[in-house]
Amino acid sequence: MIVDHLKVYFKAGRGGRGGSAISHISHHKERGDGGDGGEGGNVYLKVDAHYYDLKKFKSKNRFEAPDGEAGRAANRKGRDAEDLEVGIPPGTRVLTLNGKILADLTGTDESFLICRGGRGGKGNYKRDYTKPAGRGEEKEVFLDYRIPNDIAILGFPNTGKTSLFNALTGHDFKVAAYPFTTLSCITSKFTYNFRDYIVLDTPPLKRKGISCDSHNRFLRHIARSKILLFLSRADSDFESDFEAIKKGITGFSPGLLKNKKVFYLVNKIDKMDKIPVKRGIFFISVQASLELKELKIEIERCLTASCG
Incomplete structure (x- = not known):
């Protein structure tokens, strides 16, 4: 039986925390040198012709991209997180829980950014304080598969x-x-x-x-x-x-x-x-x-x- 309509949760990664570190320039002078945090991972839905329905989402219906790495001392930026790509069959529509169509993915290798990762936090290398990292977007949507045919x-x-x-x-x-x-x-x-x-x-x-x-x-x-x-x-x-x-x-x-x-x-x-x-x-x-x-x-x- 074709699995063609499921609710799935996606969450992008949070930005890495901005680094808070102190560098001593002299006996009486110091400055902040904490680096910025890395970007949180985005979540993409990507058309993959190897899939013929949404069956794989029955066993796993939550997908979360990794968080960005925290900034480090000596003004070293944290690493950006890798993006998460989730394969879907060609012919998949992405719907809000209210039924609004966000995307209709039919083309080979077509992709859709469903959740954007959070921005990395700002380190204290330019200021005496840090700025918080951004949260990654999260969405619960319906994936709705309609078989492509002529x-x-x-x-x-x-x-x-x-x-x-x-x-x-x-x-x-x-x-x-x-x-x-x-x-x-x-x-x-x-x-x-x-x-x-x-x-x-x-x-x-x-x-x-x-x-x-x-x-x-x-x-x-x-x-x-x-x-x-x-x-x-x-x-x-x-x-x-x-x-x-x-x-x-x-x-x-x-x-x-x-x-x-x-x-x-x-x-x-x-x-x-x-x-x-x-x-x-x-x-x-x-x-x-x-x-x-x-x-x-x-x-x-x-x-x-x-x-x-």
Whole structure:
């Protein structure tokens, strides 16, 4: 199961204490020569493509950068603390506890300064007193992971979603004639005309309580999709299926369909005696490879035209 939403605490390092030291110039004269403290460590969130969800934050959800080193005698500055980098998967949003988006990190090697380290304290080398060090920032935030993808496949059980996914990506993921073969979201590349796109295969929608968060929580991962493939089968009431999928998505999150192109697909037409003509609906057979080339052409045309 994908771990995609967690509360995590981050704290930057405190600045090092300013040094307090006395240097005797002569028998009757002295001066301060305590050095400044080092800077506290910053905390960065850094995109790391080796992570595929937020699972690592279940076992550790507190991260603290080290403090700066204290200033020393002879006006020696304390060492700055090392920054702390925390790896996150591409597609992670950083939210305040009130839901405000602080960052949306999708690019390779992209990073975000979430907590700034405190400034080092001032030593007494220029004055007869020290100045206190700054405290490091601290934040408790939600990390919210949305799988990066261009194309998402949606449908009820036994419509052939995973078979379509395999046909588009060239993979051979598990396919069976019983419901709920796909238990979690899967992604892979769809390559066409030397361009790569990411396809997302989702678990089957549950007809009962389709807009219920606990049943179909994976719908949050179509937020980044440009194209949605609604898939039904030839021996069902496919137009009712399409309407049910659409209602389920808008019930789950009203704005989730905004700026997305929807392709309506009816699979298993090799089982039909006569193929109906319905405007706006693609009639395909994944198993018999019917009309798949035409579908790929339309998908690629839409993506290159930035359709929505």
